[in-house]
Amino acid sequence: MKTSVDVSAHREGVEFADGVYWVGALDPNLRTFDIILTTANGTTYNSYLVRGSDGVAVIDTVKENFSDEFFARLESVADYSEIKVIVLNHLEPDHSGALPELMRRAPQAHLYISQRATSMLKALLHGEADLQYTTVKTGDSVSLGDRTLAFLHTPFLHWPDTQCTYVEEEGVLFSGDVFGCHYCDKRLYNDLVGDFRFSFDYYYAHIMRPFKKHVMDALKLIEPLHLKQIAPTHGPILRDRPRRYVTHYRELSTSALARSIGEQDRSMIIFYMSSYGNTARMAEAISEGASSIEGVRVSLYDLQGGETDPFVDLIEEADALLFGSPTINGDAVKPVWDLLSSLAVVNLKGKLGAAFGSYGWSGEAVRMIEDRMRGLKMNIPVQGQRVKLIPTDEELQDCQDFGRQIAEVLVGKPQEKGVIDFADLA
């Protein structure tokens, strides 16, 4: 292994395995990526080139305005006429930006993408080129003579189209954004660059975290591989003990709650805000009702006393989420919206949701929260509970029943039901 590397000093490809080159670009000045991420020292757009005895493959490209650097590096290790294969593991513009120009320079090259990438390719290129492509999945491979590119279908990491490509003979995995990070370092390799642990974990937390289930599915395909190096599309090439990062991804994607409350228990979290204590009393009654169902672990949180990030962590692992808000000037209160607009980093799909609250005269908050939860792909099995001003004993009893009913749905207890007429649905 080289002890000193400086890829900022030249515009040449860097060979890091036999016939496998880095031909990417450095973007040290980037500070905000994709609106949702910040980066303290930029990023890299890693593109790779594989030379086989029967042709050359380019794996992913770079962001369009970094094309010059990419093409210069590519030209230093191959001629365009040699390029037989182009693989896009991920169609996001920071990896597909130089594709149209690359196809113009290497018109004989054939493109390989995942099935899900086809509609994205059209939407990104808008007929710019009448591209011929082949869709690939796990088990498919392309031969470059003495080098073979094998494809792994790893969708939703972090777009529907994502896949990985593995060079069997060299044990190099081109992982796309998986195992990547926004960290720009001219020393290129994980054993030479600075301490990038924060950037690695931060990237996971903002990009991969909503897709933990898909990470686990992908790891099933990746873990059995003989991994000598992992070459992601951003950040350092992981040549030193690459399996550590695979193990770390598994740890990050494993539920921590299941270990502390048991696999069978279901977690319900009730968040509320209350101005005169009425919505708080409803929350307590709902909690009491829900707690009476075996196998349901209820947590009660006053939003006034917490911060968003730890609540997001709790929400990620909960099975049911209840939000209580009074209605003030025809709306739910801001802390509720703040929390409900901070959930893009976690997967809420299919979690149970419910809303409740006390109101003075119109009581819109409950319906608005329900609509928001539906928008977040949650299920709302029981219509929300609303109480005008101070709850009566009967109304608190209704709240208990409401909590119990949601808890029963949560543990899968069948509810008594006949045929409902559509006209009776609100």
Place this chain on the structure above:
Amino acid sequence: MAKAKITFEDIEQTVSVPAGTRVIEVSERIGAGIIYGCREGDCGTCMMHVLEGWNNLTEPSVLEEKVLKENMAGRHDRLACQAQIIGDCKVKPA
């Protein structure tokens, strides 16, 4: 108006609806487990599996067929935001 019954297997609930109602209109109101994304037949999020009464849903459009294919739909999968109920059927989230 002609009526039809749709059963959501995951919540074991049957609803009687006017023929022509889209599955999305019923499933959201009843809180069934089918999940929606774009709501306009493009993203494939609302894929559902039709357990009974395949022929009692309107036929998929060319666009829906394309989206189903892209999302690797099974033989009896449909998009709940597109399929209209014209006779008795039973569905569950795909």
